Amino acid sequence: MENEDLIRKAGNYVFTLFKEKLSKKLVYHNYKHTFEVVKEARQLAEGYSLPPEDLEILVLAAWFHDTGYISTYENHEEESVDIATAFLTEEKYPPEKIEQINNCIMATKHGSVTHHLLEDILVDADIANIGKETFFATAELLRVEWEIYLGRTFSDLEWAQYQLDFLLSVSFRTQPAQAKFSKQLSKNIQTQRTHQQELSKKKKKKEKKNRENLAQPKRGIETMFKSTYDNHISLSAIADNKANMMISLNAIIMSIIITYLGTKSSIIGAEFTRNPVLMIPVGILLATTLASVISAIISAQPEVTSFRLRPDKLTSRRINLLFFGNFTKIPLEDFQNGMHDIMKDKNALYNNMITDIYYLGDVLKNKYRLLRISYTIFMIGIILTVVSFVIAIAR
Structure with missing residues (x-):
């Protein structure tokens, strides 16, 4: 008979x-x-009629195998060994x-090789969940843990595929575990495979629907583009x-x-000749109006965004075949081929329209920036002219 007092004490300690x-x-x-x-x-060990000493070792290892989680998530087995060693x-x-x-505790680490029956039993007990009906519910709990502690996030399809791969890659090492869990494990594999296939079909259907929606112009999309172009x-x-x-x-x-x-010969001209100080406000006004008109002229100056194009770059996001500044840089034949491609692919059409809107906005940004400079210079010039004129008159 194993030392039940020690096992009970270990269980209370872990709790x-x-x-x-x-x-x-x-x-x-x-x-x-x-x-x-x-x-x-305990139940798997019954199939081997283990000596009390071996059963005691197995149960104690089972109690302590996950205690390392109190301080670390990854490589918790080493911490579990330290905690078990200190207690025992x-x-x-x-x-x-x-x-x-x-050794039994370390055997539960993923990818470890077992060397003893007790290690095999503990490993089978640790993964017994895969052979139970509760597998899918508890797997979701593990998914939550991984998101929190490992930063590993999965879509439903990714998780389903991961779980299917896991179920197919593991197997029970002891005969009692195989006899007890193999039937339900097979059912779980089939259920998981079906679930994975359903999710895969849903994803493909959704992607197809998205492609169809994008390939067929909708009134809302057309209205958005028309409104944006009108606003620009x-x-x-x-x-x-x-x-x-x-x-x-x-x-x-x-x-x-x-x-x-x-x-x-004019009166004003003679006055300026006799009083040169008056030339200061006049000079300020002349200089600021000149700067202001230059900024305004640059703002009103036609601006064309263009690129050096190559036929193999016609699908680039920076290229807009609908804008003359781009398509006049390429041969007629390449332009015709590019337009035919656009008419076949709504993605390309929308991409060209979006690119056009972007560069229209870029031109507008420069126009309004220069206009703001022009108005600011004019305003400052008027203020300085009036102030300097008043000072000149006061003298």
């Missing part, structure tokens, strides 16, 4: 340890999982048995009108100043 130190975010690797592993280990050493447990327990054209017209206004206003002011200063 208290998990209660006080295990994160509540561990929804899979918690006390419930550990308790079920202990239970399965304090209980004056034989060192050679502690080593066997630690209206804004461009407003910018040009504002630029023309600034050009006309500044041109008139400069003409008046130049005319009066050039007429030496």
